[in-house]
Amino acid sequence: MAPGRKPKSAGPAPPSSTLVLDNGADTIKAGFVTVDDDTSDNAPRVIPNCIARDRHNKTYVGAELEKCKDFGEITFRRPVEKGFIVNWEAQKEIWDRAFFDDKAPQRCDPSTTRLVLAEQPNSLPALQTHCDQIVFEEYGFSSYYRGIGPSFNAYQDIQAIFHTPRTPDTIIDVPAEVILLVDSGYSHTTMTPILQGRPLHTAIRRLDVGGKLLTNHLTRLLSVRHFDMRNETYIVNEMKEAACYVSLDFKGDLDKTWKGTRGERRKDYATGGGIAKDYVLPDSHTRFHGIVRDHEPGAAARARKSAVSTEDILTLRNERFSVPEVLFNPTDIGLRQPGLADLVMQSLSVLPVGLWPGLLANIVVVGGNAKFVNFIQRLQVELLERVPDECVVRVARPEDPIVSTWLGAANFARHEHADRLAVTKQEYEEHGAAWVARKFALGLGVDTSR
Numbered sequence: 001m002a003p004g005r006k007p008k009s010a011g012p013a014p015p016s017s018t019l020v021l022d023n024g025a026d027t028i029k030a031g032f033v034t035v036d037d038d039t040s041d042n043a044p045r046v047i048p049n050c051i052a053r054d055r056h057n058k059t060y061v062g063a064e065l066e067k068c069k070d071f072g073e074i075t076f077r078r079p080v081e082k083g084f085i086v087n088w089e090a091q092k093e094i095w096d097r098a099f100f101d102d103k104a105p106q107r108c109d110p111s112t113t114r115l116v117l118a119e120q121p122n123s124l125p126a127l128q129t130h131c132d133q134i135v136f137e138e139y140g141f142s143s144y145y146r147g148i149g150p151s152f153n154a155y156q157d158i159q160a161i162f163h164t165p166r167t168p169d170t171i172i173d174v175p176a177e178v179i180l181l182v183d184s185g186y187s188h189t190t191m192t193p194i195l196q197g198r199p200l201h202t203a204i205r206r207l208d209v210g211g212k213l214l215t216n217h218l219t220r221l222l223s224v225r226h227f228d229m230r231n232e233t234y235i236v237n238e239m240k241e242a243a244c245y246v247s248l249d250f251k252g253d254l255d256k257t258w259k260g261t262r263g264e265r266r267k268d269y270a271t272g273g274g275i276a277k278d279y280v281l282p283d284s285h286t287r288f289h290g291i292v293r294d295h296e297p298g299a300a301a302r303a304r305k306s307a308v309s310t311e312d313i314l315t316l317r318n319e320r321f322s323v324p325e326v327l328f329n330p331t332d333i334g335l336r337q338p339g340l341a342d343l344v345m346q347s348l349s350v351l352p353v354g355l356w357p358g359l360l361a362n363i364v365v366v367g368g369n370a371k372f373v374n375f376i377q378r379l380q381v382e383l384l385e386r387v388p389d390e391c392v393v394r395v396a397r398p399e400d401p402i403v404s405t406w407l408g409a410a411n412f413a414r415h416e417h418a419d420r421l422a423v424t425k426q427e428y429e430e431h432g433a434a435w436v437a438r439k440f441a442l443g444l445g446v447d448t449s450r
Contacts (some may be wrong), residue, residue, distance in 0.1 A: 015114035019414040022406040025080035026186035029406035054056040070284040083120035085188040118149035145422040150181040150192035152408035178358040184369035245373035247321035257317040341382035370401040
């Protein structure tokens with residue numbers, strides 16, 4: 001070394017672990033990942049992404065909601081609206097309780113941790129910049145990558161989701177070469193074609209129907225037909241998840257649950273053709289969650305008339321399948337948007353026809369709405385009616401569609417792409433927020449270089 005020359009800096013030490021966050025509107029999926037341990041946090045912790053206040057003015061932040069026993073008239077403050085973080089004051093309080101307070105269940109030291117954060121496609125640049133500033137300036141993470149949530153799913157074993165036969169020594173390539181990711185969550189539903197881990201932005205399509213809208217729609221139906229449930233959205237949401245399903249024969253199911261004309265009530269209306277179910281509402285004393293059971297004709301009427309009855313019963317008929325039907329026919333509630341199958345075709349229409357076979361053969365559905373019974377079958381049937389005869393259509397969902405994006409992001413965190421695409425705090429301070437935004441805009445492509 002020449003006299004007087006200072007030794008070259010070795011740079012910051014690499015982060016010891018990675019905090020992976022799928023920051024959804026309804027829940028946060030969170031867990032730690034280490035590069036040298038493929039078994040760390042195989043399943044994430046699912047945290048309600050809200051601040052709630054019950055009728056007794058007691059406040060619950062994030063995971064504290066599990067301690068709540070009375071969900072009647074409970075109100076929520078959510079930091080995520082329409083899929084994007086818009087209230088950082090509330091989001092920061094939830095993150096602090098979960099990761100940074102002294103008693104946090106997943107205690108994190110940002111100075112030695114990399115953050116991988118999943119966001120929705122087509123976020124506003126102002127919201128992205130604000131998020132980057134919070135991560136580096138407020139929390140001080142040593143390294144950070146903000147990526148589009150649907151793209152992280154390409155880092156899973158996609159063919160295992162489809163149960164594709166293969167030899168045991170087959171090498172699994174990640175990211176997957178081509179998939180069409182349908183993400184139907186709390187705020188909305190998106191279609192994202194992904195090629196080698198990179199989203200094809202011009203073909204991304206969005207449907208403004210998600211779990212929140214479906215819950216609100218069911219609330220209105222129940223309030224008109226049964227009880228006033230407008231202040232009981234949490235209970236209605238549980239009811240929707242427990243009792244609703246996607247119909248494979250909508251007109252047939254509607255006919256089975258039709259009451260008939262005045263004076264000519266159908267004989268099988270009482271049983272609803274097997275569709276009718278009774279939902280026993282929670283009483284906040286002995287039952288903290290509702291119960292679905294087979295319909296008993298007259299049980300609800302007897303419960304209302306009885307002075308000693310301890311049950312409030314709602315009988316669900318066509319509500320069970322007419323609510324999820326909005327995903328496939330939004331015009332049923334006056335929403336001027338195409339349904340899921342038409343939206344998939346719109347997405348494909350802007351792509352080269354040569355990509356269609358690969359995308360149609362690898363349609364993966366994630367998000368909470370994918371758990372509706374018959375969701376996958378209905379989407380596949382409707383697509384088969386629209387695509388060319390020579391195309392093979394395969395639609396599948398992971399074993400747990402709610403945590404699928406997190407699992408893909410965890411695999412990404414162990415992949416070499418994470419080191420190439422992440423931004424360090426030193427780089428943020430040196431180059432600024434605009435440079436970070438441009439770097440993240442390149443996506444997860446395999447040809448991305450520093």
